[in-house]
Amino acid sequence: MIVFNNVTKRYGSNVGLINASVHINSGDFVFLVGPSGAGKTTFIRLILKEIEPDSGRIILAGKDITKIKKREVPKIRQKIGMVFQDFRLLEKKTVYENVAFAMEVLHKSKREIRERVPYVLDLVGIADKAKKYPDELSAGEQQRVGIARALVNKPRVLICDEPTGNLDPVTAMDIMELLEQINVRGTTVLMVTHAKDIVDKMNKRVVAIDHGQIVRDEEGSYGFVQQKEEEEDLYIPGFTTFLDPSELRAAQEQYNRRNESRSRTVVNHGPAAYDDSLVDTYLNGGEDVYE
C-alpha cells in the first residue's frame, strides 16, 4: 500500500528522513512513533506529496508518486483519509455538513451524499449528532466527525496524526477501538502517536523514527524504555520521551559518548531488502493498481 524505498529528505542542513525504507501492506495497522523532530511529519508530508524527497521512491497504491505531475496530486490525496489531532472541523457547518463537504469537494452527487453521509456517521457512532455543530460536541465526538469525514470518500489508507492527542485516556481508547474496527473492514491505518500506553495496548506493528532514520519496525510495544533494558548495545535517545529532562540529558550524553567511540548500529527489523525489483513487484504485480 505504502512503500518507502531509500527515501531521503533534508531541509538545508536539517534532516527530515535519511534512507528510510518501509513497506506497509494493504490492510495493515501501523503506528509511526518517534520524538518531536524525528521525521514523522516529513514521512506523512511525503505521502501527501506536500514535499518532494531528495532521493528514493515512494509508492502509494501501486503508483510511484515521486514521478507524478503536480496536477495529479489531488488524485493521490483522494486515496488518503486524514485525521488530525485538532480535528479541523468547520465550526459553521453541522456535523452532517462537515462530512458532506468532503464529498462536495470531490463533486459527488447530492444523491450519493444523502446516502453515504448518514451511513458513515452511523459507522463512527454519531448518527444522532448529525444536526449539531462542532462546538456542541465533546472532543471524542468531534474526533469521530473527523474520522467520518476522512472515511466518507472511501480512502485506501487512513493517516491519523496524533488522533488521540487532545483526548482523555478513556475517550482515546474508544477512538482506537473505532480505528481498529475501520482497519478490520479493510482500510489501511497509519497512525502517528506519542501515546505509549495506546501503542502498548494495541499490540500492532510499530515503525520508530529517530533523527530521520527508521530505527525499529516490528510488532508489539512502543518500545524504547524496554529496548534500553534489553538491548544495551543500542540506545536511541529519541525514545526518551517519557523520561524527565535530567534523565534525558544524561541519556543523551551517554549516547553521544558511545557514538563517538564507535559507529552507530541501527537495527532495522522491517523487511530488509528494498531493491528496485521488489519495488517493481509492488508496482506491477500488487493488488493496488492505481486507477
Place this chain on the structure above:
Amino acid sequence: MSRAGYNLKQAFSQMGRNKGMYFTSIMAITAMMLILGLFFVAFVNVNLFTKSIEKDYNVIQIYLKEGLTPEVTEAAGQSLQTTEGVEKVEYVTKDQALQTLRDRWGENGYLLENLPENPLPDSYTVYVTDKDAANNVATLAPGIEGVDDVVYYRDTIEKLAQVSSFIELGSIIAMAFLVIVSIIIVANTIKLTVFNREKEISIMKYLGATNWFVKAPFIWGGIIIGILSSVIATGLTYVIYKRVVGIIGGDILRILSVNLVPAEQLTLTLLASFLCLGIGIGVIGSAISIRKFLNV
C-alpha cells in the same frame, strides 16, 4: 449541483462572510469607473463635435457688405473664383442663409419666425482644395471690394482637435492608474477572503480537491466585484449624463449647431466596455491574490 453552480454558490457565500470588504471594493471600483465613464462621455462628444466641423475645414464663408450693387457682388465673386486654390464659389443670398439656419435648428426654428428683418448678410461660400489655399483665401479676401467679414474655422478646429487629444491622453493615463488601483483593491479583497477560508482550504487540499476547484470561487468573487461595479458605474454615468443632456444639450447646444450623443446610445457601449474592464480587473486581481496566498 454542477461544478460551476457550486463554485458560484461558494463565491456568494464568501461574499456574504466578507460583506464589508466586498462592498468597499465595489464602491471604490464603481467610483473609478464613474470617473472613466465621464471622461469617456466627454471624449466622445468633443470628438463628434470636432468631426462635425472638421468637414467644414475646406469651406470659407465670405460675408458681403449690405446694399452692394450686383456688379460689385459679381466682381467679388469673380475675384474669389480666380484666387489660387479655389475650387468652387457659391453665392448664398441672405434668404437662403436664413432658411439653412431654420433647417438646422429643427424644432427650434420657430425662434427665427418673428424677426423684424433678416439679420444675415449675403455671402459667398468658397470651397478650397487644401489648407494652404484656405489660408491664401483668408488672407486675400478682406482686400476684395464689398467683402465685410471672413469666417474661417481653422483655429477652432485645431483647438478642438487639441482638446480632443488632451482628453484622450487624459483618459488613457487615468484609465491606466485606475485599472492598477482597481486590481490592487480586488487583490486585497480576495486576499482577505483567502485568509478567512484558510482552514477550509487546507481541509479541501487534504481531501484531494483539484486546484481549480479551490481557486474557482475566488476568481468568481473577483468577477462578481467587476460585474457589479460595471453595472452600478454605467447606471450612474447614464443618470448624470442624461441630466447634463437635459439641462444644456437639448436647446442651447442645438442653437450652436452642436448635438450631444444620446445617453441611451452611449450607455450600451459604456456597459459593454465596463463589463470587459470589470471582469478583466476581477480576474487579474483575484489571480494575483491566489498566486500569492493560496498554496494549492
